[in-house]
Amino acid sequence: MGRSKSGPVTTPTQAxxxxxxxxxxxxxxxxxxxxxxxxxxWVLYLPPLIWLGLFFLIPIVLMAAFSFxxxxxxxxxxxxxxxxxxxxxxxxxxxxxxxxGVSSFMALIIxxxxxxxxxxxxxxxxxxxxxxxxxxxxxxxxxxxxxYLLRVMAWKIMLGSDGVLNSFLIYFGLIKEPLTALLYNRNxxxxxxxxxxxxxxxxxxxxALQRIEFSLFEAAADLGARPFQQFMRITLPLSLPGVFxxxxxxxxxxxxxxxxxxxVGGSNGFMYGNIxxxxxxxxANWPLGSALSMIMLGATMILxxxxxxxxxxxxxxx
Amino acid sequence: MNNRRAPISLSLYYFGxxxxxxxxxxxxxxxxxxxxxxxxxxxxxxxxxxxxxxxQADAVLRAARNxxxxxxxxxxxxxxxxxxxxxxxxxxxxxxxNLLLALAAxxxxxxxxxxxxxxxxxxxxxxxxxSLLTVGIAHTVVALPYTLxxxxxxxxxxxxxxxxxxxxxxxxxxxxxxxxxxxLILPAMxxxxxxxxxxxxxxxxxxxxxxxxxxxxxxxLFSQLRFANRLPIMIALAVLLMMGTLTLVFIAERYxxxxx
Numbered sequence: 001m002g003r004s005k006s007g008p009v010t011t012p013t014q015a016x017x018x019x020x021x022x023x024x025x026x027x028x029x030x031x032x033x034x035x036x037x038x039x040x041x042w043v044l045y046l047p048p049l050i051w052l053g054l055f056f057l058i059p060i061v062l063m064a065a066f067s068f069x070x071x072x073x074x075x076x077x078x079x080x081x082x083x084x085x086x087x088x089x090x091x092x093x094x095x096x097x098x099x100x101g102v103s104s105f106m107a108l109i110i111x112x113x114x115x116x117x118x119x120x121x122x123x124x125x126x127x128x129x130x131x132x133x134x135x136x137x138x139x140x141x142x143x144x145x146x147x148y149l150l151r152v153m154a155w156k157i158m159l160g161s162d163g164v165l166n167s168f169l170i171y172f173g174l175i176k177e178p179l180t181a182l183l184y185n186r187n188x189x190x191x192x193x194x195x196x197x198x199x200x201x202x203x204x205x206x207x208a209l210q211r212i213e214f215s216l217f218e219a220a221a222d223l224g225a226r227p228f229q230q231f232m233r234i235t236l237p238l239s240l241p242g243v244f245x246x247x248x249x250x251x252x253x254x255x256x257x258x259x260x261x262x263x264v265g266g267s268n269g270f271m272y273g274n275i276x277x278x279x280x281x282x283x284a285n286w287p288l289g290s291a292l293s294m295i296m297l298g299a300t301m302i303l304x305x306x307x308x309x310x311x312x313x314x315x316x317x318x
Numbered sequence: 319m320n321n322r323r324a325p326i327s328l329s330l331y332y333f334g335x336x337x338x339x340x341x342x343x344x345x346x347x348x349x350x351x352x353x354x355x356x357x358x359x360x361x362x363x364x365x366x367x368x369x370x371x372x373x374q375a376d377a378v379l380r381a382a383r384n385x386x387x388x389x390x391x392x393x394x395x396x397x398x399x400x401x402x403x404x405x406x407x408x409x410x411x412x413x414x415x416n417l418l419l420a421l422a423a424x425x426x427x428x429x430x431x432x433x434x435x436x437x438x439x440x441x442x443x444x445x446x447x448x449s450l451l452t453v454g455i456a457h458t459v460v461a462l463p464y465t466l467x468x469x470x471x472x473x474x475x476x477x478x479x480x481x482x483x484x485x486x487x488x489x490x491x492x493x494x495x496x497x498x499x500x501x502l503i504l505p506a507m508x509x510x511x512x513x514x515x516x517x518x519x520x521x522x523x524x525x526x527x528x529x530x531x532x533x534x535x536x537x538x539l540f541s542q543l544r545f546a547n548r549l550p551i552m553i554a555l556a557v558l559l560m561m562g563t564l565t566l567v568f569i570a571e572r573y574x575x576x577x578x
Contacts, residue, residue: 036491041410044402045418048462051399052421056459059436060428066439117335124332128324136332138571143339145567146560149522149536150553153543154342157349162356164345198339256429259523263543273431280435280527290439293432304427 060297067290086291096275096292100299103255103272106186110193111201111250115243117194118202122242123235125202126209137206144199152263155192159183159264184266192264193254201246208242209235241311248307252300272296343560350554355547368554375551381538382555385519388450388534392457393514397507399458400465400514405499407466408473409481426463433460434527441528448530456524461514468513472506473499505573512570516563535559 070083090096121140129136143151158164159182166178182188212235220230258273265271276296279289324332353363372378403422407415425433437456441448480502484494500507522536529537539556542548 037410040491040495041406041412044406044410045412048399048403048406048422049418051395052459052462055437055440055455056425056433057421059433059440062439062443063432063436120328120331121335124324124328128328138568139336140339142564143343145516145564146343147520147536147556147563149520149539150346150556150560151342153539154345158342158345195339195342198335252427253429256431258431259526273429276431276435277527280438286435286439289435293435296429297432300427300429300432 063290064294066287067294069287072285072287086287089288090291090295099270099275100272100295106190106271107251107254110190110197110254111247113194114197114201114250115205115246118198118246119205119243121198122202122205122209125206140199140202148196149259151196152192152260155188155195156183156264159188183264185268186265189261189265189269189271192260193257196260197250197254201250204245204249205239205242208239208245212238244307244311248303248311252303252307255300255303256296346553347557349550350557352550355550368550371551372554378538378551378555381533381535382559384450384532385535388454388457389515389518392454392461392518393511395454395458396461396465396514397511400462400469400510401503401507403462403466404469404473405495407470409478422466423463425460430460430523434524437524438527448528450529450532450534452528452530453525453534456528457518457521460521460524461517464513464517465510468510469503469506472503476502509570509573512566512573516566519563
């Protein structure tokens with residue numbers, strides 16, 4: 001960042017005064033204000049820049065550098081020998097790629113399900129909620145505002161071998177032995193995450209539906225379109241930006257998910273995020289963990305680039 | 319448009335899904351007033367004992383206090399930084415504007431596990447012991463996009479001619495910010511602070527890497543999951559905290575709606 005170039009551009013009202021005399025004092029005051037604006041700029045600019053640089057940019061650069069460290073011996077940055085060993089290990093270990101593939105596939109199922117399940121919710125809220133729209137919306141959002149960890153844990157309580165569902169089924173004599181297939185596998189992770197994301201996915205879709213002009217429906221009805229045709233030709237196409245936004249808003253954090261698999265996934269429900277967590281905690285192989293993190297970060301960035309190609313951000317902010 | 323009668327199937331769908339969404343929350347509540355340590359059907363009996371035992375459970379309360387400290391501190395910092403970036407975005411033109419915006423918004427899309435281990439690496443290199451401070455720093459970074467969005471949209475909502483008027487009358491820019499802009503965006507700042515608070519209070523994925531020996535409530539909760547007999551106490555506190563969070567969220571929403 002060139003220091004002289006990145007300064008603020010003063011507004012046209014602060015152009016240099018041509019005449020002294022009447023109004024001169026005001027113009028001088030404005031010129032002074034221009035200087036104030038410049039010094040205020042630095043006061044506002046430096047703290048966030050330093051904070052984000054130190055606690056966001058540098059850690060990631062550090063991690064990138066660390067991923068090129070070839071061994072795990074000695075202190076963190078001693079005996080610095082850059083190499084591609086870690087990436088070679090990742091490339092040659094098929095199970096990492098498989099897990100990245102599995103995690104992406106799980107994220108795909110989860111985000112598509114969350115979007116499909118929440119579309120009718122948003123449709124109801126946008127077109128049929130009437131006077132109670134506010135209450136119905138809050139009703140939908142309360143679960144989202146309650147602790148994430150606890151909602152996931154609630155599923156564990158419900159699906160566990162001495163949990164709600166099993167004891168319920170046994171009590172009514174439908175099964176004799178508790179079903180163990182309910183918990184600690186990939187399907188439970190998928191179910192739990194769909195549950196967690198539904199309220200979140202509903203929001204961008206709702207926003208898109210609410211922007212549709214009512215006159216379009218009147219025009220379509222006047223021209224003889226049936227409700228189903230109206231939906232297919234007006235509602236659905238115009239709500240697509242919201243649908244895509246919801247999809248990516250769920251998909252991107254889900255790929256990096258590691259907490260839900262930790263709680264309800266067991267050893268069969270592990271996701272890519274879990275191996276990163278493992279290498280930084282139990283397994284203590286930070287260089288390899290860094291390389292795996294960089295790959296995760298790269299994959300996420302590519303996804304975000306694709307997302308910004310599909311969705312125009314301005315559409316969402318309107 | 320928004321007051322036609324809903325087709326019965328659509329209403330059923332809405333209320334059915336809402337019931338599904340509330341099911342785990344109801345289960346948690348039942349668990350906290352159930353006398354047994356497993357929530358098996360049929361329920362054994364009603365008790366408020368877990369709430370009573372909570373008062374003696376020092377470690378649990380300490381963890382909750384830790385979370386309060388982290389959430390208050392990080393939300394305060396995130397609100398100040400968010401206000402700074404918002405004013406820069408809405409009231410200044412400069413070359414690195416897009417860069418700063420990208421830097422402030424990116425934490426939203428970097429996976430928490432990646433940010434968590436990257437910060438762990440930074441603090442290890444700097445020989446900074448993991449503590450509530452390190453958790454708070456991480457939470458400030460991830461809360462910044464939210465505070466930025468809330469405050470910037472408020473700034474976009476009013477005309478900068480008010481500020482120009484103040485400056486025409488001789489106020490310098492810092493005074494204008496303090497006397498004109500800050501009072502106008504104060505409601506958004508309160509709303510941003512509350513949002514950042516709830517984000518931090520509930521956050522687990524980053525805190526697990528950065529908490530060290532001072533667990534926040536979610537981290538402590540996670541560490542206690544193995545011990546079935548401790549679980550009801552934790553959930554009793556969680557139910558209370560949930561009510562607290564909900565109260566905050568409702569206040570935040572009301573504050574924002576009054577402004578719109």
